[in-house]
Amino acid sequence: MSNPTWDILLLFFFFSAVFIYGLFAGRNKTIVLLLASYPAALLNEYLPYPADFLSRLNVSQIIFLKSFSFFILALVIFWILGKTGLSRKEINRRTGQVVFLSFLSVGFWANIVFGYALKAGSEIVKLATVTQLLFGSTLAHFIWLALPLLALFYIERK
Numbered sequence: 216m217s218n219p220t221w222d223i224l225l226l227f228f229f230f231s232a233v234f235i236y237g238l239f240a241g242r243n244k245t246i247v248l249l250l251a252s253y254p255a256a257l258l259n260e261y262l263p264y265p266a267d268f269l270s271r272l273n274v275s276q277i278i279f280l281k282s283f284s285f286f287i288l289a290l291v292i293f294w295i296l297g298k299t300g301l302s303r304k305e306i307n308r309r310t311g312q313v314v315f316l317s318f319l320s321v322g323f324w325a326n327i328v329f330g331y332a333l334k335a336g337s338e339i340v341k342l343a344t345v346t347q348l349l350f351g352s353t354l355a356h357f358i359w360l361a362l363p364l365l366a367l368f369y370i371e372r373k
Contacts, residue, residue, distance in 0.1 A: 222329065222346040229321045237317030242309055245316045247296050248289070249363055252320065255288035256327050262288075274335045281331040286324075312370055319363040326350050326359035 237245045262284060269277060329342065329350040342351055349355055 220341075220343045220346075222332075222342050225328070226321075226325055226346065229325050230318070233317045233321040233324070234314065237313045237320070238310070242313050242316065244297075245313055245320065246367065248293050249316060249320045249323065249367070251292035251296055252289050252323055252327070255285055255292050258288050259285045278328075278331050278335055282328045285327055285331075315366065316363075316370070319366055322349075322359050323363055326356060330356065 236248075240248075259281060264280070272280065329346065332342070333351060350359070
């Protein structure tokens with residue numbers, strides 16, 4: 216680990232950013248942002264990019280474009296859901312839940328971004344062994360899709 220790869224640095228950035236956001240935004244906004252990520256990922260998967268535009272981009276640019284559009288869609292859907300009153304300010308801050316939900320959000324987002332990288336071509340994009348284990352398999356993808364939903368179900372019951 217003396218020479219960290221780009222994917223490990225990206226994971227560190229994701230975890231730091233969302234952890235800090237989760238502590239400042241609170242439980243309800245973290246939940247709404249997590250819920251907004253699901254339709255954003257689905258919409259981004261079927262977003263019609265012009266073929267001639269994509270043909271002029273290299274692999275790194277395509278990964279960046281898909282990741283950027285995912286985050287923009289997530290923020291737009293978060294804003295729409297926020298207007299419905301779902302992200303109201305809570306009085307009782309549950310720091311443990313916020314940290315856990317932030318962790319799940321980061322894992323889900325990293326799963327989406329690394330999924331774009333892996334779809335671009337495994338011979339072009341090389342992931343570290345740890346990242347490949349956590350985000351590179353079909354089982355890992357399923358777990359990162361299901362785990363936040365199960366956690367929300369459990370948290371809402373408490």
